[in-house]
Amino acid sequence: MSFAWKAAGISYLKYTQICARAVRNALKEEQRLIAQRRDEQGLKFAKWESGKQGELKPIDSAMGNVSV
């Protein structure tokens, strides 16, 4: 059983987040505004190499973080 989103390179978490966003956008005006607040995240992360912190980058919630 292979998953279409797996073949497209999206993780399960990313897939569920995209589906949830679609459901939130489909709600009626009032409920949608409340639900969309749950979709926001402004986290930043930094990679560490041998005790040194790298650059702070925001997490891109649209397509996820592709490790460079």
Place this chain on the structure above:
Amino acid sequence: MFAIRPVVANATTRSVGCQHRNYATLKEIQLRLKSVRSIAKITKSMKMIASTKMTRAQKTMEIARTFGSTQTALFTNADTKPTEEGTTLIITVSSDRGLCGGIHSSVSKASRKHVQEKPNSQVVVLGDKAKAQLSRTIRNNIRLSFNQIGKATPTYTEACAIADTILNEKIEFDQAIIVYNYFKSVISYEADTIPVFSESTFSKSGNFDAYEVEDDVLENLHEFALANSIYWGLAEGHASEMASKRSAMENATKNAGEMIDKLTLTYNRGRQAVITSELIDIITGASAI
């Protein structure tokens, strides 16, 4: 007359000296009183804000607990055990904000203890305060750090973003331990851990045959287990932090109140001493005429 004047002169110089000292002290005390009063106002309002945030955080925490405990129930029922030689990933849940008591130290101490037991564990830090503490002792174990955490009640979206970033970094681990502050009550919290096992460790569980699992699903379960457990850790950590901040600010306000009382007494005593010495001057001056 000659006998009296030197006494008057001495008394005057002494009281003039005392007057100067008292006035300077009085002004200092007044300044101090003003600043302590404004600090007391600030800590009182911080306590109010923290207690409203705490009630909101507690509601989220109750929900997160039901989700998270079903996750750990799966691992308990499947009798999953970590292997001795397995690699560990430690996820330390903290926040960016200070003035909240011993929250960050508690979680950093627990993480350091885990690293001492398994020196080649990798660490992911959530929150700048814990990052500062951990980078003093175990900086070589840190792989990722996150910030902008703790500003609002945590959402599952945040937990997913964190889990996704960790998985994208291709950090290999047999077991992940989420170190967070368990909310025991409004006045107490305790550092605790949530285990998350990898697919290979889970498939070697004692009771694995009780479940009908297709292999492809195990990876999804692993991702979901990580996000779910991180969400639980974030929610509990946030609730503990707000509770601790509330009690820290309450103590600060109480201490400021005590300082204000003591300073007011000293100020009044000083003021009365100045008035008394002025009266003495006037009386002795009048009697010399």
